[in-house]
Amino acid sequence: MRLSRYFLPVSKETPADAQIVSHQLMLRAGLIRQTAAGIYAWLPLGLKVLRNIERIVREEQDKAGAIELLMPTIQSADLWRQSERYDAYGPEMLRFKDRKGSEMLYGPTNEEMITQIFLSAVKSYRDLPRTLYHVQWKFRDEVRPRFGIMRGREFLMKDAYSFDLDEEGLKASYEAMFVAYLRTFARLGLQAVPVRAPTGPIGGTLSHEFHILADTGESALFYDAAIDEVSRDELLSADASSIARLTGLYAMEEEEHAKVTDCPVPPERLRTRRGIEVGHIFAFGTKYSASMGLSVQASDGSSVHPHMGSYGIGVSRLIGAILEASHDEKGIVWPESVAPFRLGLVNMRADDGSVTSAADEIYGRLQDAGVETLYDDRDERGGAKFATMDLIGLPWQLIVGPRGLASGVVELKRRATGEREEVSVESALARLTA
Amino acid sequence: MRLSRYFLPVSKETPADAQIVSHQLMLRAGLIRQTAAGIYAWLPLGLKVLRNIERIVREEQDKAGAIELLMPTIQSADLWRQSERYDAYGPEMLRFKDRKGSEMLYGPTNEEMITQIFLSAVKSYRDLPRTLYHVQWKFRDEVRPRFGIMRGREFLMKDAYSFDLDEEGLKASYEAMFVAYLRTFARLGLQAVPVRAPTGPIGGTLSHEFHILADTGESALFYDAAIDEVSRDELLSADASSIARLTGLYAMEEEEHAKVTDCPVPPERLRTRRGIEVGHIFAFGTKYSASMGLSVQASDGSSVHPHMGSYGIGVSRLIGAILEASHDEKGIVWPESVAPFRLGLVNMRADDGSVTSAADEIYGRLQDAGVETLYDDRDERGGAKFATMDLIGLPWQLIVGPRGLASGVVELKRRATGEREEVSVESALARLTA
Numbered sequence: 001m002r003l004s005r006y007f008l009p010v011s012k013e014t015p016a017d018a019q020i021v022s023h024q025l026m027l028r029a030g031l032i033r034q035t036a037a038g039i040y041a042w043l044p045l046g047l048k049v050l051r052n053i054e055r056i057v058r059e060e061q062d063k064a065g066a067i068e069l070l071m072p073t074i075q076s077a078d079l080w081r082q083s084e085r086y087d088a089y090g091p092e093m094l095r096f097k098d099r100k101g102s103e104m105l106y107g108p109t110n111e112e113m114i115t116q117i118f119l120s121a122v123k124s125y126r127d128l129p130r131t132l133y134h135v136q137w138k139f140r141d142e143v144r145p146r147f148g149i150m151r152g153r154e155f156l157m158k159d160a161y162s163f164d165l166d167e168e169g170l171k172a173s174y175e176a177m178f179v180a181y182l183r184t185f186a187r188l189g190l191q192a193v194p195v196r197a198p199t200g201p202i203g204g205t206l207s208h209e210f211h212i213l214a215d216t217g218e219s220a221l222f223y224d225a226a227i228d229e230v231s232r233d234e235l236l237s238a239d240a241s242s243i244a245r246l247t248g249l250y251a252m253e254e255e256e257h258a259k260v261t262d263c264p265v266p267p268e269r270l271r272t273r274r275g276i277e278v279g280h281i282f283a284f285g286t287k288y289s290a291s292m293g294l295s296v297q298a299s300d301g302s303s304v305h306p307h308m309g310s311y312g313i314g315v316s317r318l319i320g321a322i323l324e325a326s327h328d329e330k331g332i333v334w335p336e337s338v339a340p341f342r343l344g345l346v347n348m349r350a351d352d353g354s355v356t357s358a359a360d361e362i363y364g365r366l367q368d369a370g371v372e373t374l375y376d377d378r379d380e381r382g383g384a385k386f387a388t389m390d391l392i393g394l395p396w397q398l399i400v401g402p403r404g405l406a407s408g409v410v411e412l413k414r415r416a417t418g419e420r421e422e423v424s425v426e427s428a429l430a431r432l433t434a
Numbered sequence: 435m436r437l438s439r440y441f442l443p444v445s446k447e448t449p450a451d452a453q454i455v456s457h458q459l460m461l462r463a464g465l466i467r468q469t470a471a472g473i474y475a476w477l478p479l480g481l482k483v484l485r486n487i488e489r490i491v492r493e494e495q496d497k498a499g500a501i502e503l504l505m506p507t508i509q510s511a512d513l514w515r516q517s518e519r520y521d522a523y524g525p526e527m528l529r530f531k532d533r534k535g536s537e538m539l540y541g542p543t544n545e546e547m548i549t550q551i552f553l554s555a556v557k558s559y560r561d562l563p564r565t566l567y568h569v570q571w572k573f574r575d576e577v578r579p580r581f582g583i584m585r586g587r588e589f590l591m592k593d594a595y596s597f598d599l600d601e602e603g604l605k606a607s608y609e610a611m612f613v614a615y616l617r618t619f620a621r622l623g624l625q626a627v628p629v630r631a632p633t634g635p636i637g638g639t640l641s642h643e644f645h646i647l648a649d650t651g652e653s654a655l656f657y658d659a660a661i662d663e664v665s666r667d668e669l670l671s672a673d674a675s676s677i678a679r680l681t682g683l684y685a686m687e688e689e690e691h692a693k694v695t696d697c698p699v700p701p702e703r704l705r706t707r708r709g710i711e712v713g714h715i716f717a718f719g720t721k722y723s724a725s726m727g728l729s730v731q732a733s734d735g736s737s738v739h740p741h742m743g744s745y746g747i748g749v750s751r752l753i754g755a756i757l758e759a760s761h762d763e764k765g766i767v768w769p770e771s772v773a774p775f776r777l778g779l780v781n782m783r784a785d786d787g788s789v790t791s792a793a794d795e796i797y798g799r800l801q802d803a804g805v806e807t808l809y810d811d812r813d814e815r816g817g818a819k820f821a822t823m824d825l826i827g828l829p830w831q832l833i834v835g836p837r838g839l840a841s842g843v844v845e846l847k848r849r850a851t852g853e854r855e856e857v858s859v860e861s862a863l864a865r866l867t868a
Contacts, residue, residue, distance in 0.1 A: 007501050007564055009555035033551055035506060035513075036538070041551055042504040044566075050504070067441050070476040070484070072469060072588045073507060073571055074540070079469075096530030098587075099575045104470070106508070106540075117467055117475055121443035130441055132478075137507055137571070141533045153532075154506045 001341070002363075003376045007044050009033075010388050020216055022323035023148030025332050029392045031319070038145025038153035045392065046319070048340035050156065053318050054135055056187050056337060057158050064180035066131040066160050071110050071117070073137055077103035079112045083291045092140045106139035111288050111310055114161040119294035119306070122163075128296065128306060129169050131177070133160035135315060150276070150320035160311040165298060167205075167285065170307040174206060174283045175243045177311045181210055181279050182246070183235050188318065189335025190325060193223050193275055195251045206283040208247070210313075211275025214324035219277060223251035225269045276321045281311040332393030333416050341374040343432060344389040348401035350379040359400040362410070362425060369433040390415065398428055435775070436797075437810045441478050443467075444822050454650055456757035457582030459766050463826045465753070472579025472587035479826065480753070482774035484590065487752050488569055490621050490771060491592050498614035500565040500594050505544050505551070507571055511537035513546045517725045526574045540573035545722050545744055548595040553728035553740070556597075562730065562740060563603050565611070567594035569749060584710070584754035594745040599732060601639075601719065604741040608640060608717045609677045611745045615644055615713050616680070617669050622752065623769025624759060627657050627709055629685045640717040642681070644747075645709025648758035653711060657685035659703045710755045715745040766827030767850050775808040777866060778823040782835035784813040793834040796844070796859060803867040824849065832862055 009030045018024040026032045031046030042050055058068065077095065080086035094106040107113070114132060122128070135158045145153050162173035178194065185192035190212050197207040211221055227249050234242060250265045257263070263270065289295065289305035298304045319338075326333045334340070343366065347359035359377065366373045374394060376385050382401070389397050399411040409422040412431065423431070443464045452458040460466045465480030476484055492502065511529065514520035528540040541547070548566060556562070569592045579587050596607035612628065619626035624646050631641040645655055661683050668676060684699045691697070697704065723729065723739040732738045753772075760767045768774070777800065781793040793811070800807045808828060810819050816835070823831050833845040843856040846865065857865070 005499065005501075005564075007503070007552075007555070007566060030555075033555070035547060035551070036508070036510040037536070039506045039508055041506060041547070043551075044501050044503050047502060047504045065439065067439075067478050068481060069441070069478050070481045072473045072475060074470070074473055074573065074588055076470040076473075091533045094530070094532065096528070098528065099525045099577065102471070113469060113475070117469070117477075118441075121441070121464075121467070130439075132441060139508065143533065154508055 001374050003374060004378050006374070008392070009043070010391060012387075018148060020147050020150070020324070021327060022150060022216075022320040025323050025327060025391075026148055026319070029332055032149060038142055038151070040149055040152060040154070045340045049319055049334070049338050050316060052338040052340070053188065053315055054156075054158075057135065057184055057313055057315060060180045060184040060187070061133050061158065061160060063183075064131070064176045066133045066177075066180075068134060069132055070134045071107070071113050071136060073106055073139070075105050075107045075113055077105055079116060080105065083112050083288055085112065092142065094139045094141045107136075108138055108140050109310070109312070110134070110159055111161065111308075112292065115288040115292050115294060115308070118161075118163055119289065119292075119296070123296055125165055125296055125298050125304075129162065129164045129173055131160055131162040131173055133158060133311075148320060149316050152316070155314065156316040158313040158315050162309040162311070163306040164308075165296075165304060165306065167307055170283050170285065170309055171206075174281065174309050175240075175247060177281055177309070178208065178247055179235065179238050179243055181281065181311075181313070182230070184313070185210065185212065185278070186232050186235060187337055188322065189337055190318075190322060191228070192278070193221055193227050193251050193273075194247070194249070195221060195223070195253055195275070196256075197253075197280065198256065205285060208281050209253075209277050210279035210281075211277050212318075212321040212325055213273050214276055214321065215274055216324045217274035217276040219275050220254040221251060221271075221273055221275045222254065222257040222263075223271050223273075224249045224265045225271050227251060228271065276317075276324060277314075278318050278321050279311075279313045281309065283307075283309040327393070330387075331391035334393045334395060336395050339393070339395050341372045341394050343371055343373045343396045343398055344392070344394040345373050345375045346382070346385050346389060346397060346399045347375070347377050348382045348385070348399060350377055352402055355400060355402050355405060358405055362398070362400060362429070365429060366432065369429065371432050396432060398432070435808050437808060438812050440808070442826075443477070444825060446821075452582065454581050454584070454758070455761060456584060456754040459757050459761055459825075460582055460753070463766055466583060472576055472585070474583055474586060474588075479774045483753055483768070483772050484750060486772040486774070487622065487749055488590075488592075491618055491747055491749060492569065494614045494618040494621070495567050495592065495594060498565070498610045500567045500611075500614075502568060503566055504568045505541070505547050505570060507541055507573070509539050509541045509547055511539055513550060514539065517546050517722055519546070526576065528573045528575045541570075542572055542574050543744075543746070544568070544570075544593055545595065545742075546726065549722040549726050549728060549742070552595075552597055553723065553726075553730070557730055559599055559730055559732050559738075563596065563598045563607055565594055565596040565607055567592060567745070582754060583750050586750070589748065590750040592747040592749050596743040596745070597740040598742075599730075599738060599740065601741055604717050604719065604743055605640075608715065608743050609674075609681060611715055611743070612642065612681055613669065613672050613677055615715065615745075615747070616664070618747070619644065619646065619712070620666050620669060621771055622756065623771055624752075624756060625662070626712075627655055627661050627685050627707075628681070628683070629655060629657070629687055629709070630690075631687075631714065632690065639719060642715050643687075643711050644713035644715075646712050646752075646755040646759055647707045648710055648755065649708055650758050651708035651710040653709045654688040655685060655705075655707055655709045656688065656691040656697075657705050657707075658683045658699045659705050661685060662705065710751075710758060711748075712752050712755050713745075713747045715743065717741075717743040761827070764821075765825035768827045768829060770829050773827070773829050775806045775828050777805055777807045777830040777832055778826070778828040779807050779809040780816075780819050780823060780831060780833045781809070781811050782816045782819070782833060784811055786836055789834060789836050789839060792839055796832070796834060796863070799863060800866065803863065805866050830866060832866070
């Protein structure tokens with residue numbers, strides 16, 4: 001993409017109303033723009049990151065055997081009356097009437113709807129187990145929206161729902177999602193801590209929150225150092241016994257940890273860090289299937305309420321968490337897996353025909369090789385171009401200037417380390433396409 | 435995907451409340467499920483089709499130079515007061531108050547929002563022209579939702595907005611979108627007629643509707659036979675003069691045609707067919723930029739209101755149009771480009787170990803070759819499996835049974851023609867992976 005034809009409104013100034021660094025960077029780097037309190041438009045660069053995160057979330061859901069569908073944003077109040085959550089849910093639920101006076105709401109979550117869809121279609125034990133998921137916009141009418149998309153009102157969430165015949169089946173579905181979550185966060189370049197959560201008003205038997213470690217996190221966590229040592233290989237090859245170990249590792253939020261009188265983790269292995277919650281999973285059993293009167297026929301002919309779980313990831317919120325965990329004083333440092341482009345190509349002298357034709361040629365070759373490139377072909381000062389590239393945080397920068405070209409080299413810079421190297425065009429291309 | 439692990443609730447019965455064939459087929463083939471009046475959940479098979487359509491729409495928008503962003507579903511009423519459309523818009527607009535009493539609405543379209551986003555970021559002629567688009571859920575509170583997703587309330591739309599310095603620039607942006615639309619519909623396997631539309635309440639100078647030809651269409655069209663003769667090659671190589679020809683070809687809705695006293699098309703070249711509107715494009719000039727007081731600096735230092743156009747495609751509606759145009763008495767006949775899977779693999783005897791292991795092996799090889807396959811591995815009667823496959827309309831069926839295997843063959847069936855052929859496994863795979 002040529003920057004001269006793109007839409008990337010970056011800003012040098014730190015917006016006064018943005019309190020945390022992720023919010024500041026998202027505004028400054030032209031990722032989002034506020035359109036109402038707690039509601040944001042995703043500008044082209046931000047949307048690309050959002051789509052990359054979605055793709056990784058989807059791939060891991062699919063690998064775990066979950067099946068994607070898509071439920072609408074608007075729901076009928078009657079559906080929520082069946083589960084008795086309509087009155088129980090607070091003012092965070094956006095409620096309204098349509099033109100005919102029917103009570104409707106903008107879905108904050110979908111337990112009721114998926115239960116109705118699934119169990120109106122499925123009648124037999126032979127069609128279980130199933131886990132269904134969707135990635136859809138949700139609305140929670142926060143009383144004080146803040147921190148940009150971290151605590152916004154309209155947000156993108158992946159929510160999955162599992163249906164099993166019995167508690168044992170539910171445990172297997174829960175564990176499959178548990179591991180899928182750890183894999184998802186690892187692929188996003190994030191260190192996640194699965195925190196044992198009180199099951200609370202949603203009910204049920206088992207629940208974990210997933211927190212991303214970041215100094216600016218809103219929760220204080222106490223956890224077993226073994227969590228930091230879980231390797232990617234272990235996640236990829238996780239079997240039943242390693243999953244049992246992983247779900248059992250000690251991790252608590254401060255408030256819960258304070259209640260523990262006999263912490264199983266020796267003091268030298270107990271870590272304290274701050275975290276940002278980006279996922280939450282629940283095994284809640286028959287709460288919805290029973291309250292909504294829905295059942296399937298078991299193999300012995302009896303009628304059973306399926307055991308269910310629900311599994312959420314805050315897809316848009318993850319961008320905030322990534323930024324809190326991955327930035328420096330110059331701007332964003334995207335993990336490779338979610339970067340909006342892999343490379344920023346900088347033409348240092350767009351007013352110089354020979355530099356421009358060299359940069360254009362490199363751009364063409366990068367495109368042919370499938371390297372996602374943002375090409376700064378504008379006629380601007382080099383300093384401003386560098387500042388923009390550092391701010392938007394693409395993993396690599398390739399700088400083409402008259403002096404280098406005279407001696408047959410370009411400059412390749414790694415954003416994360418600031419490391420710069422003068423290399424031939426051929427070797428730069430070889431490195432980037434490897 | 436193994437059907438035994440999928441979620442595909444098909445039905446033999448024609449739903450009583452579905453009046454038109456596309457609605458009936460979408461319900462019967464398990465593509466959608468109604469969750470409230472005019473509001474639908476997209477089941478896994480339907481979602482795959484929706485995503486395929488989205489992908490083609492996006493690719494053609496990108497090729498035309500449009501840049502994707504994503505605006506939120508919820509908008510502030512104040513934004514619509516600036517353009518004076520808040521009061522003008524009818525009861526189709528879903529309006530409500532948030533918990534603080536701010537007036538909000540579920541966006542039926544985004545002219546105001548994109549104008550504000552773009553022109554608060556762009557100040558100079560050097561950043562024009564630009565065309566921005568998004569694919570987002572919209573809500574129109576239809577008084578009588580009907581025909582399934584064809585006239586639903588929550589629907590998916592691609593809307594693009596162009597910004598140019600002058601009328602001539604706007605004309606070029608309009609023409610680029612005009613051709614992109616024809617290419618999009620051609621790739622979807624549809625025959626589209628661009629109908630000259632009255633500009634109506636949205637104002638402006640030029641407007642076309644795009645209709646898909648189908649006997650059940652709601653509009654009667656009169657058009658120049660030359661439109662039927664536009665070839666894909668002509669669309670792909672369209673230059674300025676051929677675009678001028680295409681935008682000028684005669685096509686009118688009945689009501690408008692009746693007003694024409696001197697039709698330029700000779701009677702023998704005048705076609706009459708019914709159509710379903712799936713796209714609408716407008717060149718409306720400075721209506722929003724002027725009413726919202728937004729301008730950019732021109733090269734001579736003066737201040738100008740950009741000339742704008744807007745360009746919509748009913749993405750979810752397109753599925754209805756495709757089904758109206760492409761079905762037979764047995765069910766759906768998907769065009770290859772949007773089919774949810776390319777192939778249905780049928781195991782005729784899931785209770786026979788040797789048939790199942792042969793079918794499993796073929797399935798594995800199809801997956802390795804990247805052929806999107808729905809594998810009916812269930813222990814059901816062959817007749818029911820055939821009926822399901824014909825109903826869901828995948829382009830190809832591959833049938834593996836004991837008799838064929840004994841003589842080393844499988845049956846390959848083309849859904850569109852019903853043509854069946856006994857071929858070796860190798861030659862079937864070669865055909866499908868070609």
